[in-house]
Amino acid sequence: MNRRTWAEPFKIKMVEPLRMMSPQERERAARAAGYNTFLLKSEEVYIDLLTDSGTSAMSDRQWAGLMLGDEAYAGSANYYHLEEAVRGHYGYKHLIPTHQGRGAEHLLSRMLIKPGDVVPGNMYFTTTRAHQELAGARFVDVICDEAHDPLDESPFKGNVDVTKLRALIDRVGAKKIPYLCLQCCVNMAGGQPISLENIRATSELCHAHGIRVMLDATRAVENAYFIQQREPGCSRRSIRDILLETCSYTDGCTNSAKKDCLVNIGGFLCVNDDELAEEARNLVVLFEGLHTYGGLAGRDMEAMAIGIGESVQQDHIRARIGQVEYLGDLLHRAGVPIIRPVGGHGVFIDAARFLPHVPRDQFPAQALAAALYVDSGVRAMERGGVSAGRNPDTGQNIFPALELVRLTIPRRVYTQAHMDVTAESVISLFKEPERVVGLRFTSEPKYLRFFQARFEPVEGEGVLRSVARAASGVGV
């Protein structure tokens, strides 16, 4: 990829120094963290690619906006500014702010779901599905089969399989389906986009059966960029225009502003229906705060309003996704097995193919994430067997088709040189994979075990062989 096409469209006004430890110090830190990157202290990390959620750098204008915070309990000026930004970019009629995305998911699920209902979606997201289930619904995945194949190069692997959706409606009946949850740049599929054509077809089918379509708009701006780049007839359209059209086919949205909207905290629910909006305003007071702040400070809403405007700027989004593609390209060209095509918010490494000598019950993705940290201080996240947990009936480990390490790129935070360091470290491990040692549990929490589980290497002193020897004073 031509480096000039995506060079950062900003310069750096304030810096946050990073600590650079030696590999031996990192091996000790990894051991103390039970070889789980979630348990590392942030100050022990050099390049933090754990998540893109709430980790964006705000602009000078957003920081200036914080000073314009109107912290009135009711009717804050920042709320009206945010309402204008959301209407102008997402196009929905009613805005209900929430503290983050799951706050909006909670309200939506509570309003629309009855026990025994079915909610289809193009792959699940953890908090979204949890709130649907908490309200008594069952989630059914209707994403296209291509999404499950890491090597399939289709441009829109986030698409709904309309045939699967039609079959589901025939099977359970439209009355049991309160809404379809449509996700943009599908997170668990590797940030894979959905096409405008598919959004149109999906919502036509739903609306013909009286089923609402609710957008998970968390990465709708990044999705709009892929539509602009890949969908026939869209190359001359603006991101803002494509975003408005995306939302126009749906009846409302939930949004985690911690992603596209370039803020560290925030979210919102939008609906077009007046009665539903009224109900949401009644509920938000109970769970988040008054309907003109929804759990946010006035200054947070101001930063979000400004961030929304910045998020659709062409040079921003091109650099954002260009940086992710740049890292993916470096790895792909070196032969590293990654999910293709590269998605919007990160690069997903196929750890099972990367470490063929580590059996699945020694958690190759967990081991690779730990080894990467020891090698270079880059913090990634496991998305494989550890995240999948155990089958509640049999107690056996679930080994999902994809055993992945996710390198998630925060927005506007790291430079091209940081991407180069990351790629060099991954590639050096890829050249000597047998240096990486498998892991076994030393402590395993019952729920969402990936957050707090602890491990030890199945043999030897550490997760990365030569470093472990040096750390324990044996050899070099």
Ligand SMILES: *Cc1c(COP(=O)(O)O)cnc(C)c1O
């Ligand atoms: C992050 C995320 C959410 C939840 O938002 P929070 O702000 O973390 O509560 C929902 N859906 C998707 C696709 C997400 O990535």
